[in-house]
Amino acid sequence: MPEFFTVATPERVFKALSGFRRLAVETVALDDALHRFCGVDITSTEDLPPLPRSTMDGYAVRAADTFGASDSLPALLDLVGTVVMGRVPRMSVGPHQAAAIPTGGFLPQGADSVVMVEYAGPAGEGAIEISHPVTTGENVLGKAEDVASGDVVIPAGKRMLPQDIGLLAGLGLANVAVYRRPKAAVISTGDEIVPVSDTPAPGKIRDINAHSISALIRAAGGETEMFDPVPDDPMRLRDALERGLASADVVVLSGGSSVGERDHMLNVVASLSDAVVHAHGIAISPGKPTLIASVQGKPVFGLPGHPVSALVVAQVFLAPFLGYLQGQELKQTPSGMRVSAELTDSIHSAQGREEYVRVKLEQSQGRLTARPVFGKSGMLSTLVKADGFVVLPIHAEGLPAGETVEVVIF
Numbered sequence: 001m002p003e004f005f006t007v008a009t010p011e012r013v014f015k016a017l018s019g020f021r022r023l024a025v026e027t028v029a030l031d032d033a034l035h036r037f038c039g040v041d042i043t044s045t046e047d048l049p050p051l052p053r054s055t056m057d058g059y060a061v062r063a064a065d066t067f068g069a070s071d072s073l074p075a076l077l078d079l080v081g082t083v084v085m086g087r088v089p090r091m092s093v094g095p096h097q098a099a100a101i102p103t104g105g106f107l108p109q110g111a112d113s114v115v116m117v118e119y120a121g122p123a124g125e126g127a128i129e130i131s132h133p134v135t136t137g138e139n140v141l142g143k144a145e146d147v148a149s150g151d152v153v154i155p156a157g158k159r160m161l162p163q164d165i166g167l168l169a170g171l172g173l174a175n176v177a178v179y180r181r182p183k184a185a186v187i188s189t190g191d192e193i194v195p196v197s198d199t200p201a202p203g204k205i206r207d208i209n210a211h212s213i214s215a216l217i218r219a220a221g222g223e224t225e226m227f228d229p230v231p232d233d234p235m236r237l238r239d240a241l242e243r244g245l246a247s248a249d250v251v252v253l254s255g256g257s258s259v260g261e262r263d264h265m266l267n268v269v270a271s272l273s274d275a276v277v278h279a280h281g282i283a284i285s286p287g288k289p290t291l292i293a294s295v296q297g298k299p300v301f302g303l304p305g306h307p308v309s310a311l312v313v314a315q316v317f318l319a320p321f322l323g324y325l326q327g328q329e330l331k332q333t334p335s336g337m338r339v340s341a342e343l344t345d346s347i348h349s350a351q352g353r354e355e356y357v358r359v360k361l362e363q364s365q366g367r368l369t370a371r372p373v374f375g376k377s378g379m380l381s382t383l384v385k386a387d388g389f390v391v392l393p394i395h396a397e398g399l400p401a402g403e404t405v406e407v408v409i410f
Contacts, residue, residue, distance in 0.1 A: 008279035009394065010354050013292055013317060014332045016278035020299055023180045023249065023325050030168055033160045036178035037221060037326035042154040044171055047144035051088065052107040056139040059098040059120050059128060060111035066133040074129035083108065098128055107140060114139035147171070157327030159221070179326035182222040185244030186210050189237060189255040189265065190305060193229035208307045208380065209254040216314050217252070220322040234264045241268060245298055249325065252318065253291075255305035265302045269293050283353040283394060287313035307380045312356050312389070315410070334391065337409040341370035347390070348398040355396075358386035359407055370407050386410070 008016075025039030054060065061077060069075040077098040081091045083105040092109040093099055098120075099108050107114070116139065119132035147153055153171070154164055160178070168176060188210045196206045207229050214224040225248060230240045244251040253265060266280055272295050279292040286309035291302025301318055303310040316334045324330035334356075341361055349355050359370040370390060375382040388409040392399065399405060 007281035007283050007288070008292075009283050010316070011332060013279050013282055014330060016292060016294075017299070017317070017321050017324065018330050020294070020321075020325070021297075022327060023182055025177050026180050027175050027177050030165060030174055030176055033168075033176040033178055034162065034165055035221060036160050036176075036181070037323070037328065038154045038156055038158045038160060038164075039177035039179050039327065041152045041156050042168065042173070042176070044147045044149055044151045044153050046147075046171060047149050048147040048170055049106075049141055049143065049145070052140050052142050054083075054101045054103055054105050054107065054114045054139060055141050056114055056116050057103050058101060058114045058117045058139065059130070060093055060101045060105075060107050060114055061098045061130070061134065062093060062095065062111060063113040063134050063136045063138065065096050066113075066115060066130050069130045069133045071131045074123075074131045075133075076123055076127055076129050079126050079128055081108075098130075112136050112140070157329070159323075159328075182217075182250055182322050182325045183225065183248045184214075184217045184222050184250040184252050184322075185225050185227060185248035186214050186217070186252050187227040187230055187240050187244060187254070189230045189232065189253060191231045193255070195229065209303065209305070209310045212307060212311050213252055213254065213303070213314050213318075216311065216319060217322065220319045221326055222250075222322050232264065234268050237264055237268045238271070241272070241295075241300070245272075245295055245300075249298065250318075250322070251295075251298065251300045252303065252314075253301065254303040254310050265291055269295060269300055269302065272296070282313075282317075284313070284316070285350075285353050285355045287316070287356075288353065290317075292317070308383055311383060316356065334389075334408045336388065338406050339368065339388075339409065340404055341368040341407050343390070343399055343401055343403045343405050344369050344371045346398060346401045347372055347392065349392045349396050352394065354394045355392040356389045357392060358382050358389050359405075360385060361387040361407060370405055383410070 066075050077096055080097050081099050083089050083101040085102055085105055088106055089108040093111040113134040115130050115134050120128050120130055123129040188207045192204050193207050194200055194204045210226050217224050227240055230237050274296045276294045281288055282290045289304045290313050293300040303313050347357050358373040360373055362369050373382045373386045388407040390405045
């Protein structure tokens with residue numbers, strides 16, 4: 001096959017990626033579900049709380065009995081008992097009565113509000129005085145006010161956070177259905193690549209990409225299998241690629257994706273059975289020499305050899321795709337938190353490609369600013385010094401200093 005770029009737009013790449021099937025759903029123990037992606041809509045089968053409960057230490061009362069209460073003219077109520085935590089009260093609160101109640105205690109029958117303990121005091125044996133009125137429902141969490149039976153509490157595709165684990169524990173769910181973690185085979189290619197533990201001889205470089213890309217994959221919820229660096233040999237590259245396809249859900253190659261005599265990636269990928277090349281080149285910068293393909297129904301990413309380009313492409317396309325495999329919507333925007341900031345310097349752009357400009361966030365006179373981090377191609381330090389990047393649309397000529405921009409945080 002001839003070696004040439006069939007450059008695709010980012011939109012076309014995302015459309016191709018959306019054609020892959022999501023991973024299967026598995027069941028794990030609740031405590032193993034942290035940062036996993038929920039596999040189904042989880043619906044509550046019970047109310048939380050099951051009965052009205054107090055949100056304050058104080059006295060359960062009928063709100064009507066406190067109307068007009070003040071320091072100079074307190075409301076006098078008979079104390080009928082004390083609510084015990086963890087038990088449904090057997091007592092009831094009638095007109096001009098109150099019951100002592102702790103935070104989290106269930107309200108006795110007849111009570112509809114709670115007076116904070118700060119606004120109550122003794123008024124002789126078996127009585128209290130209230131110096132502050134309350135309204136119906138004040139300082140009370142009503143039945144099913146937190147969660148009602150039938151509510152979808154965790155939607156499918158949501159990444160489980162500690163608070164989600166706590167909510168599911170409160171609903172009595174000991175096991176959770178989650179998407180299986182995607183496993184990625186990470187393969188660096190090139191005669192010049194050596195393991196990180198080696199001291200590089202002249203002309204050699206350590207394998208940066210395998211480690212940085214693997215870290216990004218794990219941050220996106222995946223698992224990785226790092227292969228030993230593969231030299232520029234078509235047969236050895238084919239062997240590594242076939243082994244990666246056999247053992248993983250996604251294969252991520254780096255190096256050897258550009259147009260050149262020794263860049264064998266395209267030819268090797270295309271020579272495999274049931275191979276479809278979706279893009280050989282993407283209209284972005286950095287990262288144009290990127291290969292996106294499907295082999296035997298599995299996605300293959302061929303990233304540039306430059307560490308900066310490889311990591312940017314991985315964040316823009318690979319990270320959201322891994323989320324998609326685990327149930328998330330595949331958005332045609334880079335994944336990550338976003339903040340608005342004022343651009344400190346003008347950015348120039350060549351039309352016809354989407355650009356990702358690294359920026360450093362700084363506080364200046366009470367404003368959040370984004371300072372472009374410029375550097376020569378391949379300088380990994382530009383990523384380390386930056387906090388995120390600004391996306392320049394494919395037809396933009398640039399952005400002027402002072403423009404408010406959206407920064408995607410790394």
